[in-house]
Amino acid sequence: MNPLSEQEIIRREKLGKLREMGINPYPAALYPVDNTSTSIKADFKEGKQVNVAGRLMSRRIAGAASFAELQDSDGRIQVYFNRDEICPGDDKSQYNDVYKKLLDIGDIIGIEGELFKTQVGEMTIMVKKFTLLTKALKPLPLPKVDAEGKVHDGFVDPEMRYRQRYADLVVNPQVKEVFVKRTKLFNAMRNFFNEREYFEVETPILQPIPGGAAARPFITHHNSLDIPLYMRIANELYLKRLIVGGFDGVYEFSKNFRNEGMDRTHNPEFTAMEIYVAYKDYNWMMDFTERLLEHCAVAVNGETNSQFGEQTIEWKAPYPRITMRQSIIDFTGFDIDGKSEAELYAFAKAEGIDVDATMGKGKLIDEIFGEKCEGNYIQPTFITDYPKEMSPLCKAHRDNPELTERFELMVCGKEIANAYSELNDPIDQRERLKRKLH
Template identity: 75%
Template structure:
């Protein structure tokens, strides 16, 4: 491992500390009794305190120094004076340790008394200190020039998401986002438990991917010797609990879908699902708008928030529009009673890309998504979806072509999806079979699995039930004005880091072209590289040997790709 100059210096300081008999990673507990926030809120001149945290600023001035400690709640200034710290003529603690061997980023514990500086800064006068953890890498702390402009900030998204532990230390607003995330989950959990509903856990490893239509992650259970799937939804298991006698259950479920990654999608995300017996989707709409208002107040202290330049108000009640009326309003086309071919023709006339694999439900979804969805900025319930779009939803009580379903739209995005749950086992089986047929035609919105155990549970009887799912990560995006889902996930999925392998100049030339054109036919790659045949061959061999590229043989030829 190659070390930077600063990393080498820190390791030398580590050795010097040990030579002085100082353990840079002491095992004993440290008796912290105050935080930066508590000190500032209850400041009392001369009060004794014990604090701990990272050293984030250090200004040495002879026998005295000002520094700044960052703990879990903020920062507090501390003042080191050699005469206050040292006993008698022993100057080593300040001169040899603090001044020379303690670096920014190190964790220190401090005992001292409170006082106010001449400029009114609340400060801890250090009476004693201890090194709690020595850092071996320097923090990427921002700098300020003479004009007050900040530079060298740690703001590259790739580095921030990959090294979230650094991001949290040097960018305080990032931590605020995740504190709010905890507040959101706590607020929602208390709302449900106060209503008398039970938080439960259902399997992440499932024998079939049920409850939604999505590409699953597949693994293998060695003991049972069967394929298993990471769940794409927890819906069917939660409804089995309603069959079993619970009146209300909910789960904050880690959910996995092996699909694309972008600013609003991550393969691993958190879905909250709740199911309540003896309710319908009308009740759930009332319940949902009260829930979201409660959560917004708990997180931000207001029902209003700003997202993507729009002020959003979560205060109940919310507008309610049927899907049929929405499509008619924005396109002039009435989907009522129309056949699949009539809807396909209308979609083509609207300029949408459709094909024969799309069933009626997929076509309607495409029209709504392209022509209507983006128009809903304030929270709006879109209700009464066509039956073809909702295989798990109860048939509408007045129109057999529709279902009792709603989606909550905000800023042109879906936040919640809810049904009056289908509890007729015969109808449910027919719906599943129709979905399998659509999947066989190539409709990627249809599920190709039938959960026979779920159907069996329905045959034992499920009471009238309403269920709802909320994408928690997307809700966090709305509440914190973050347009990227990566900003509200501690550790979003990332491509593997490029391997740190020394490359020759020729290898660098080939690799840089390869990064932007991978995979590429070897012949096509060679035409872009100004190297002799011998150098080119050697570069390819070097990259593959060091695991930076690989060559694949296909029917079309030899292709090489960067790893």
């Protein structure tokens, strides 16, 4: 264990002094919270009695009076500690010793008090009584926001922020918003599916053969069976089996595990949502997808658009549908229709795309699209009708056997969804997978 810093030693000494005074720094009893920072501001009444709890985030002590900020799960509220209010009798130790000397920024306290507005009009709680609920033993990073809204001493080191997510959440309020929106998004998707009577399921995470995608798996071991098991890379095959078994629509939020390189947009464990519906095709799925996303945008943001970096994305359905062939014509002038592998290779080379002789037609087209087209689609756009070689689990196109009934949805130059008219001809399926192995 690392030696304690000066500040950690001081906080432990304070812990001892609190106990000597008969104050339990980690009391077991519930604290009767009846308001939050937000509820107080929404329904402010001078003189109203409130009980709140939260983390002490800043203090401005001026002798016998002091302002502090309390942060709860909703936000922050200013609190006012006044010696004579807290200690009406002769014993001033609750203010002079406990509050001023033994509390620290980061401690969690409960406050019983009365609402008032300060001379500059800020909504504030006049503290009548406070209770230490949890003593913090480590100093908290302490960003401060000035009058112009500029953050000073921000907690910005990415390593520290990711490894100590709890500290990041305490100190950088916008991080909490990401968590909240993610859950709202998941709830919105569930509601949309459940209203249509699609059925949420859970399928195996430990699989004897990892399938449904092309990625290296994590491997683990089952002791009593003495067999290797793999963490799933996709849930696709199990969902299809449920359709085979007689469910008309099934979906799952699947945590998948892929043993590949990682960066800010690729986590070794990530969540995908997959839904399978019987008797439909990929045209139906495009209609369904754009309605789903519009529904989710409204549920999460209250409007059909959302902000991603500099871009404003409009989620209102419908979205343009462009075939892969047309997309490549649009951005390069080159028509891939009927071209041989050699012609595709020559074109890619001439465009400066990094291709090699091992790539088949499908891979070459994928490279051309990825390099020249994909990044241009900022607003939601369906790209349809992928070459057969790229899509071994997808039905051949009803009008052109060289293509498949597949689409991907592009947003902000990235793929966010992928769907097929699922291949259900078992003999064709076997032939295609066999060909892919060679």
